[in-house]
Every structure is written in C-alpha cells, then in structure tokens.
Amino acid sequence: MKYVLMFVETERFARELQAMGELERQAAYAAVGRWFADNADKITRHTHLAPVHTATTMRLDQPEPMVTDGPYLEGKEVVSGFAEVEVADLDEALRLARTWPACPIVEIRPAS
Amino acid sequence: MSGPVPREVLAGVVREHAGRLAASLVSLLGDFSAAEDLVQDAVETALRRWPVEGVPDRPDAWLFTVARRRGLDVLRRESNHRAKLARLTWPGPAPPDDRLRLIFTCCHPALSRGAQIALTLRVVCGLSVAQIAAAFIVPETTVAQRITRAKRKIGEAGIPYRVPAGEELPSRLGEVLAVIYLLFNEGYLSNTAERAQARDLVADAEWLAALLAGLMPKEPEAAGLLALIRLHRARGAARFDARGRLVLLADQDRGLWDRQAIAAATALLTCAAHTHRRPGPYQLQAAIVACHAEAATFADTDWAQILVLYDMLLHLAPSPVTRLHRAVAVRYAQGPAAALAELNALGDALERYPLFHATRAELLRDLERHEEAHRADRRALELTANPAQQALLEERLLGWD
Numbered sequence: 001m002k003y004v005l006m007f008v009e010t011e012r013f014a015r016e017l018q019a020m021g022e023l024e025r026q027a028a029y030a031a032v033g034r035w036f037a038d039n040a041d042k043i044t045r046h047t048h049l050a051p052v053h054t055a056t057t058m059r060l061d062q063p064e065p066m067v068t069d070g071p072y073l074e075g076k077e078v079v080s081g082f083a084e085v086e087v088a089d090l091d092e093a094l095r096l097a098r099t100w101p102a103c104p105i106v107e108i109r110p111a112s
Numbered sequence: 113m114s115g116p117v118p119r120e121v122l123a124g125v126v127r128e129h130a131g132r133l134a135a136s137l138v139s140l141l142g143d144f145s146a147a148e149d150l151v152q153d154a155v156e157t158a159l160r161r162w163p164v165e166g167v168p169d170r171p172d173a174w175l176f177t178v179a180r181r182r183g184l185d186v187l188r189r190e191s192n193h194r195a196k197l198a199r200l201t202w203p204g205p206a207p208p209d210d211r212l213r214l215i216f217t218c219c220h221p222a223l224s225r226g227a228q229i230a231l232t233l234r235v236v237c238g239l240s241v242a243q244i245a246a247a248f249i250v251p252e253t254t255v256a257q258r259i260t261r262a263k264r265k266i267g268e269a270g271i272p273y274r275v276p277a278g279e280e281l282p283s284r285l286g287e288v289l290a291v292i293y294l295l296f297n298e299g300y301l302s303n304t305a306e307r308a309q310a311r312d313l314v315a316d317a318e319w320l321a322a323l324l325a326g327l328m329p330k331e332p333e334a335a336g337l338l339a340l341i342r343l344h345r346a347r348g349a350a351r352f353d354a355r356g357r358l359v360l361l362a363d364q365d366r367g368l369w370d371r372q373a374i375a376a377a378t379a380l381l382t383c384a385a386h387t388h389r390r391p392g393p394y395q396l397q398a399a400i401v402a403c404h405a406e407a408a409t410f411a412d413t414d415w416a417q418i419l420v421l422y423d424m425l426l427h428l429a430p431s432p433v434t435r436l437h438r439a440v441a442v443r444y445a446q447g448p449a450a451a452l453a454e455l456n457a458l459g460d461a462l463e464r465y466p467l468f469h470a471t472r473a474e475l476l477r478d479l480e481r482h483e484e485a486h487r488a489d490r491r492a493l494e495l496t497a498n499p500a501q502q503a504l505l506e507e508r509l510l511g512w513d
Contacts, residue, residue, distance in 0.1 A: 001270040089272040090222055091280070110269050 001110060002044070002086055003093040008105035009080040031101035039085070039096055046083040077105060084111065117163050125162075127319060129172045130155050130238025133179060135210035138273055144217065145263040148235055150186075154179040155238050211236065212275050212327045215320075219288040220271045227262035228291050234259055236323075237316050247313050248298070285328070289337050289394060292320045296341050301498060314348075317341055335384035336395030339377045343401040346373035357507075358500040362410045374405045396425040415445040432461035436468055448478035466496035470505065 020028065036043060055071040071078060080103055087093050090108070097106040130151055137147035154175045168174040218231040233239040233247075241259065245252040265271065276284040299313025321338040328334050350364040359365075381398045385391065400421045407413040422438035435458055443451035452475045455468070462468035473488035486509070493505040 003270075089270040089274075090220075091272050091274070091276065093270075094222075095280075 001089060001093075002084065002112065003090075004109050004111045005083045005085060005093070005097055005100070006079050006107040006109070007081045007083070007100070007103050008077050008107060009103040010105065011076045013103050028102065035099065035101050036083075038099075042085045042087055042092075042096065044084045044086050046081065048081040049079065052078040052080075117167055121167070122159065122162060125167055125171050126155055126158060126238040127316070129175055131211045131214060131236040131323075132172065133175050134235050134238075135214045136176075137179065138214065138217075139210060142273075144266045144273060146186075148263060150179040150183050151175075151235070151238070152240075153182045156240065159240065211323065213273050215288055215324065216275050216284060217266065217271060217273050219284075219291045220266070221284070221287050222269060222271055223262050223265060225291070225294070227258050227265075228287070229295060230255055230258045231262045232291055232320070233295070233316065236320065239316070285331060285333065288324065289333060292317050292324065292337060293340075293394070295320070296344075300344060314341070314345060318345060330388070332384040332388040332390050333392040333394045335380055336392060336398050339381035339384070340394055340398035340401060342373060342377035342380070343398060343405050346370040346377060347405060352500070356500070358504045360504075361404065366409065369405065374402075378402045378406065391424065391428070393425060393429040396421055396428065400425070413444065415441050419445055432458050433465070433467075436462060436465075436471060440471060443475060443478070448475045451475050452479065464495060466492045466501065468492075469495065470501075473508070 017025065017028070036046065052071050055069075057068050057070060057072045059066045059068070085093060085096060087096065090110075093108050097108055100106055133154065134147055134151045137150055138144050141147050157178050158171070158175060162168075215232065215236055218235055219228045223231065230244055233244050234241070239247075241252055241256050245255045248255070275281075295313050296317035299315075299317060318338070318341045321334065321341050325331075325334040325338045347364070347369045349370070350366065350368040351359060353359050377398075381395065381402060385395055385399075400418055403414050403418050403421070418441045419438065422434065422441060426434055426438065435454065439451045439454040439458075442454055452472070455472055455475065458468065469488045469492035473485045473492065476482070476485035476488060489505055489508050493502060493509065496502055496505065
C-alpha cells in the first residue's frame with residue numbers, strides 16, 4: 001500500500017533546532033539523511049517544505065479568490081515535509097515512522 | 113438439544129463460537145469488514161432462532177452454514193464482493209488460535225480506545241450492538257457508528273490481520289491487556305442493582321483474559337490479568353449488602369468470599385510468576401489483591417508485603433492513582449499521619465479524582481480532624497458519578513447537614 005508520512009514540526013522543536021551549535025545541527029541533518037538512505041527502497045518520493053513564514057494561502061470558497069499571507073491554519077504545529085512510501089500495511093508504515101529522527105510528530109495516511 | 117435456553121447459556125455459546133467464525137472468515141475473505149458483516153448476521157439469526165429451536169449440537173457448523181448462505185446471497189447481489197466470495201471454498205472453521213490475530217486487529221493502536229473496546233466486544237465476544245450500547249449506557253446508533261468507522265479504517269488504512277512479533281509485541285500486547293482491563297473495570301465499578309439487567313462485562317473481560325492467556329502461554333502478564341480479574345470476582349458476593357450498597361473491604365463478610373477460586377487464581381499467578389520471572393504491572397496488581405484475599409480477617413492483612421509490592425509496581429508503572437493506593441497501605445502499616453503526608457504530595461495530580469478526597473477524609477477522621485474530613489467527603493461526593501459510591505459518601509455525610 002502507498003502511504004504519505006507528513007512530518008510535523010512544533011514550535012518547541014524549531015526552538016531547539018535554533019539553539020543547536022553548528023556541529024550538533026549538522027549531526028541532526030546527517031541523521032535525517034541516513035534515515036532516507038536506510039529506507040530508500042520504500043520511499044518513492046519526498047519533499048521538504050520551506051519554512052512556514054513563506055506560505056501563502058488562497059481561499060476559493062468565496063465570490064472572489066482570496067489570497068492571504070501565512071498557512072491555511074495558524075497553529076503551533078506545521079507540516080514541514082512529506083515522504084511517500086510503498087509498504088505492505090499500516091504496521092510497516094508505523095515501523096518506518098517510529099525510526100524518524102527529526103521533528104516530533106508524524107501523521108500517516110494511506111494514499112492512492 | 114431442545115426446549116427454552118437460558119440467556120446466559122445462549123450468551124456463552126455465542127461467545128465461544130462467534131470469534132472463531134469471525135477469525136476463519138477474515139482469513140478466507142481477506143476482508144475484515146465483509147467477514148464481520150456475515151458473522152453479525154449469523155449471530156443475530158442464532159439469537160432469534162435458538163431460544164425457540166434450542167441450541168444445535170454443533171453451534172459452530174450451524175453458524176458457519178448460515179454465514180455461508182448469507183455470503184452466497186451477497187455474492188449474487190453485489191458484484192464487488194464477487195472476487196472475495198469466489199475464493200470461498202468453505203472448508204470448515206479455521207483452528208481456534210486464529211482468534212489471536214482477530215484480537216490484535218481489534219485492539220490496534222491506530223483505532224481509538226472506544227473503537228477498540230466496541231470492536232472487541234462485537235467481533236471477538238459476539239455481542240450485538242444493542243448489548244454493547246446497553247452495557248455502556250450509550251445510544252445504539254453511537255455504537256453502530258463507532259464500529260462502522262473502525263471497520264472502515266481497518267480496511268482503508270491497511271491495518272493488518274496479524275499477531276505482531278519481535279519488538280512490537282510488548283506494546284501491542286499492552287494495548288490488548290488495557291482494553292480487557294478497562295472492560296473489566298467498567299463492568300466491576302458499574303455493577304450495581306440498577307444495572308443488574310445489563311450485560312455482565314466482567315464475565316466478558318474474564319473470558320477474554322482467559323482466551324488471551326490460553327493463546328499466549330509465554331506472556332505472564334496475560335496470566336496476571338486473568339488472575340487479577342478472578343481474584344476480584346471471587347470476592348464479588350461480599351461487595352454489596354442486601355440493599356445494594358457498597359461494602360468497604362474492611363467491613364466485608366469474608367465468609368462470602370469464594371476461597372476455592374481465590375486459591376486457584378493465586379496458584380495461576382504464582383505459576384506464571386515463577387515460570388517466567390518477568391514481573392509486570394498486572395502480575396503485581398494481582399499479587400496485591402491476592403494478599404488481601406488470603407487474609408483471614410482485615411486485621412490479618414500483610415500490609416508490609418503489600419507496601420513492597422506497591423513499591424515494585426510504582427517502579428514499573430509510576431502513577432498518582434497507584435501512589436494513592438499505596439498511601440492506604442501506609443495508613444495500616446505506619447499510621448494515618450504518615451499516610452496523610454503521602455497524600456499531600458498528590459493533591460495537584462488527583463484534585464479531580466473522587467477516591468483521593470474520600471481517602472483523605474478517612475485519614476482526617478482517624479486524626480480527629482472532623483471539619484476537614486467533612487469537607488473532603490463533600491468534595492468526593494461532588495466528583496463521583498457512581499451511584500454505589502455516592503450512597504456510601506452520603507451516608508458518611510449524614511448528621512452533618
């Protein structure tokens with residue numbers, strides 16, 4: 001089955017990343033790189049999003065499309081990236097998610 | 113067999129066979145939801161016809177035949193089920209241990225706790241939606257929706273039909289044990305006179321724990337949970353007085369306890385603990401209850417041993433509620449002042465927990481601080497929704513208002 005893992009950052013995680021020294025941050029990025037390499041056979045695609053302050057939202061449910069600055073949902077948690085994976089079932093997707101070394105929340109959804 | 117069939121016998125037969133049928137149909141069809149529909153239909157037919165016709169000699173074969181007929185009906189009407197049902201050769205029910213996969217699927221952590229409970233009762237124990245609704249005092253539509261949504265999620269999110277292995281097993285088993293323990297608690301705490309007509313969830317929980325312990329002989333926590341439930345049930349007759357009021361442990365007539373059942377459950381626990389030497393929260397809770405159950409009188413209770421067991425339990429599973437229970441043991445081992453000191457550290461965590469205030473009231477009364485005891489009892493009464501506990505607290509408050 002195909003699933004999309006949505007990586008969700010929290011404010012606290014962003015602060016911790018900010019507070020890291022250069023070496024520490026490099027190690028954190030290296031862990032993420034290793035995760036993608038280790039699971040390359042299951043990951044069909046992945047995207048890292050630019051920070052949330054770059055987001056623009058368009059609402060089409062009114063007479064004129066409305067463009068606003070910022071994400072569609074203001075909150076302390078923001079989606080920072082996606083990975084599309086091809087695995088046998090939800091348990092295998094959960095196993096992958098469990099080893100994710102970065103941001104603290106991962107939403108897993110089946111995709112077609 | 114023929115003649116009228118008592119309700120409990122009927123429930124027992126259905127429980128024994130519905131889960132097996134569901135397990136074999138999920139294997140055959142590879143579709144949890146479709147299999148569950150067929151089982152539900154077969155069970156409802158049985159509940160309609162068996163009280164009149166008597167329970168057949170082979171209830172499993174009977175249920176299987178009804179499910180098969182229904183399955184073939186569906187095949188004729190719905191083209192999308194054709195592929196699945198075409199696979200059906202109906203060779204006969206699968207071996208009984210297939211129910212383990214069923215249990216782990218129903219208690220998958222990707223389902224909400226409410227869905228896990230409803231689905232387990234429905235699919236593994238064969239309860240009808242109406243019976244589940246009555247047991248939890250919620251509308252039938254709520255239960256039906258919860259089950260439908262859970263079945264959809266199993267299919268669409270790809271929740272596998274499998275017993276987890278390796279490093280996943282401990283947490284997944286914990287999930288199953290938590291569902292059974294919650295069911296037990298729900299039945300045990302709501303077991304009052306008004307609810308006498310409701311389904312006995314305690315019996316379902318014991319049955320599930322026994323099934324799990326039988327299918328997973330290498331897991332001492334399953335045996336621990338079974339022993340825990342049986343030790344509580346063995347003392348059930350003494351928990352309420354003739355007027356249906358709750359009787360505290362210290363005041364219970366121990367002559368009403370089932371000593372044979374207590375000895376058997378203690379033996380089960382001891383055997384599991386000695387064979388595996390892997391203590392866990394359920395084994396430790398059962399050991400604490402066994403200490404109480406083995407005391408000939410309240411005064412004979414081995415409080416020192418109980419304190420040791422609570423310390424082990426808190427080491428494995430720290431929780432403010434467990435610390436509250438430990439404080440009760442401290443009261444008898446070291447006196448009410450020491451126990452009250454322990455309680456004072458828990459006020460923040462348990463402010464909304466009625467038993468915290470009820471326990472505090474008892475300790476304050478021991479220390480002759482009656483005004484404060486009264487206030488604590490009042491607070492406990494405000495917080496509890498359980499009618500038997502309410503009655504007990506109201507009685508204590510009599511003479512004050």
